[in-house]
Amino acid sequence: MTNVPAEARPAGPSQVALAVAMELVTKYRLRVADQRDSRLGPMAGRYELAAAGWTGKRSTLVAFYRPPADPDAARQDLAERCREALAWGSSRMQDQSTVERSDILLVALGPVRKPEGNDPVAGSVAVGVASVDEATAQVAALFPIPSGLPGVRDLGRHARRIREGATAPTLAAVDLAERQTIQGGYHQPTRRALDSTPVATGTLMGLCIAVWLLEEVFVGKLHGGNYLSLDDFGAASNFGTAGDWWRNVSYIFVHETSTGTNPLGIYHIAGNMMALFFFGRMVEQLYGRLVLVGVFLITGVGGIVLWSAAVSAGLVGFGTTIGASGGIAGLIGFLLVLGRVQGRNVPVGLVSSVHTFVQRNLVFTALFWVFANGVVNNYVHVGGLLIGAALSCVVAPRSSIGGRDLRMYERVVCIVVIAVAAVALGLAAQHFLSVVTQPPGTAPPILLPG
Numbered sequence: 001m002t003n004v005p006a007e008a009r010p011a012g013p014s015q016v017a018l019a020v021a022m023e024l025v026t027k028y029r030l031r032v033a034d035q036r037d038s039r040l041g042p043m044a045g046r047y048e049l050a051a052a053g054w055t056g057k058r059s060t061l062v063a064f065y066r067p068p069a070d071p072d073a074a075r076q077d078l079a080e081r082c083r084e085a086l087a088w089g090s091s092r093m094q095d096q097s098t099v100e101r102s103d104i105l106l107v108a109l110g111p112v113r114k115p116e117g118n119d120p121v122a123g124s125v126a127v128g129v130a131s132v133d134e135a136t137a138q139v140a141a142l143f144p145i146p147s148g149l150p151g152v153r154d155l156g157r158h159a160r161r162i163r164e165g166a167t168a169p170t171l172a173a174v175d176l177a178e179r180q181t182i183q184g185g186y187h188q189p190t191r192r193a194l195d196s197t198p199v200a201t202g203t204l205m206g207l208c209i210a211v212w213l214l215e216e217v218f219v220g221k222l223h224g225g226n227y228l229s230l231d232d233f234g235a236a237s238n239f240g241t242a243g244d245w246w247r248n249v250s251y252i253f254v255h256e257t258s259t260g261t262n263p264l265g266i267y268h269i270a271g272n273m274m275a276l277f278f279f280g281r282m283v284e285q286l287y288g289r290l291v292l293v294g295v296f297l298i299t300g301v302g303g304i305v306l307w308s309a310a311v312s313a314g315l316v317g318f319g320t321t322i323g324a325s326g327g328i329a330g331l332i333g334f335l336l337v338l339g340r341v342q343g344r345n346v347p348v349g350l351v352s353s354v355h356t357f358v359q360r361n362l363v364f365t366a367l368f369w370v371f372a373n374g375v376v377n378n379y380v381h382v383g384g385l386l387i388g389a390a391l392s393c394v395v396a397p398r399s400s401i402g403g404r405d406l407r408m409y410e411r412v413v414c415i416v417v418i419a420v421a422a423v424a425l426g427l428a429a430q431h432f433l434s435v436v437t438q439p440p441g442t443a444p445p446i447l448l449p450g
Contacts, residue, residue: 013049014109015168016134017064019158020150022169024051024062025178027346028149032171032178033061041091042084048109049171059092059102061085062149067112067131074108079115081106082127082143089125100124103146107132107155114142130155137163154344200289201280204296205273207425208253208324212269215257230254230322232435234428236304237320244431249424252300254322272324278361279331282354286338286346286397290406292331294414295391297421299330299384306383316379326380332362333388334395342396343403350401 013021024030030051035044039054046065053060065081067074089102101124108131120127120143128145130152132138137159139152162168169177211233218228231237234250255272256265284292303326310316335358339351369378395410397403406414 013064013171014066014134015162016109016132016155016159017049017107018168018171018174019162019166020062020064020107020155021049021051021171021174022177023150023154023158025174028060028062029053030060030062032175039092041088043081043088046081046084054096055098057098057100058148059089059096059099060104060149061088061102062105062107064107064109067108067110069110071111071113074110074112075115078106078108078112078129078142079117082115082120082129085127086120086122086125089127090122093124102126103149104128105130105145105149108142109134112142119143132156132159134159134162198281198284200292201277201284204280204293204324205276208255208269208273208276211253212255212257215254219257228435230257231320232432234425234431235320235322237318244427246424246427246431248301248304249297249421250428251304251322252297252324252327253425255324256322268323272328275328275361275365276324276331279328279335279358283331283334286354286401287395287403288398288406290411290414290418291395294417295330295334295388295395296324296327297417298391299333299387300324300327300380302387303327303329303377303380303383307377307379310379321377321380323377325376326384329365329381329384330388330391332358332365333385333390334392336362337389337392338397341393343401346397346401346403 021032025032028051030053033040033050033052035047035050037044039052040050043050043061043063047063048065050061050063052062063085068077085104085106089104092102093099104125104127106127106129108129110131111133112131114129120129126146127143128149129142130145131140131142132155137156139156139159141152145151215230215233219230219233220227233254234247235254236247236251256268258265280292280296283295287295304321307316307321311318335354338354339346343351369376369381395406399405
């Protein structure tokens with residue numbers, strides 16, 4: 001076995017190792033391992049920094065080392081480390097009956113060639129290997145990295161930041177973060193975010209409910225010389241009023257009434273508001289108010305665009321649509337992609353919980369869409385869902401929970417979208433007031449709830 005001479009090693013772990021270690025203890029729930037810990041077995045004392053997960057159904061180890069300068073010696077050294085890691089993983093599964101698999105990641109802090117032979121995998125034990133060139137911030141995966149551990153992209157991000165002059169945390173800071181993470185249940189920053197009051201969600205709900213209450217008072221009744229319909233409140237349609245661009249926004253806040261021949265209309269507003277409360281609150285607390293309102297409006301309008309395209313293609317007949325469910329479907333799609341492209345540093349437990357909650361609700365929602373096809377506008381739903389998922393690939397969660405702050409152009413886009421929506425709602429209000437004082441209009445069209 002060839003080792004780096006002690007006098008050639010830097011004092012303490014490398015900057016890159018410390019930067020990654022901070023993420024290991026805060027995001028991946030690992031704990032810094034004492035090199036004298038007997039649980040490391042033959043790997044004890046052979047790594048400048050290691051973090052491990054000893055409990056649960058999965059044993060995990062991420063270890064950093066400096067390979068020998070000689071390329072052949074480095075290659076031979078890595079091959080032996082892989083054999084030791086496989087033996088360690090197998091022993092953990094034997095010594096701890098609850099462990100169902102062992103995943104190990106070895107990080108070489110320097111260039112090293114891939115050893116000959118197959119990937120180091122034995123049954124439920126897998127060893128991944130990555131090399132990090134600290135001078136160039138180049139990262140390579142020599143053997144596939146097990147899922148649920150930092151990948152090439154994550155390691156490269158930390159290496160680039162250190163190379164660009166960022167200050168790495170000290171080992172004491174990593175240790176403190178580990179203890180605070182454990183005491184805070186690994187989710188303290190996220191808990192603070194989830195404790196915040198969802199003001200924007202409440203405002204959107206308030207607008208929808210206020211419009212619905214006005215509908216309950218006016219729809220179907222003679223006021224100002226007119227029998228008012230939902231069309232007068234801003235419903236979106238493909239005939240007669242198709243030129244009113246503002247209806248592509250105002251329709252979101254219009255819902256079916258419980259008056260006249262539709263006594264069950266209250267379920268439309270109640271169902272949508274309940275969904276908006278759950279999904280809107282999650283988006284607002286994880287991403288912020290601007291993102292919530294922006295995504296809700298963009299996906300709602302995007303759903304109408306898909307529906308209009310379907311009408312133009314002859315896939316569906318002319319009609320009118322109302323309801324917030326296009327924007328709500330957009331929020332569902334937005335949350336489905338949380339942590340997959342943006343927000344990779346969000347605690348994995350939170351990401352898993354959000355995905356489970358959203359997926360379960362999406363199953364029931366999709367079943368309703370299928371069985372109620374012809375009554376609800378599924379083009380708006382599908383359009384909103386897809387656009388929401390696409391937006392989540394670009395927009396990151398709050399920096400306080402592992403994302404990043406909104407870039408300037410992202411803020412500008414959200415503000416412009418909200419401003420245009422405000423103008424649209426103003427035109428809808430103006431239209432409503434003008435209709436009240438005009439001669440009787442046509443009969444209300446057949447509506448397709450959103």
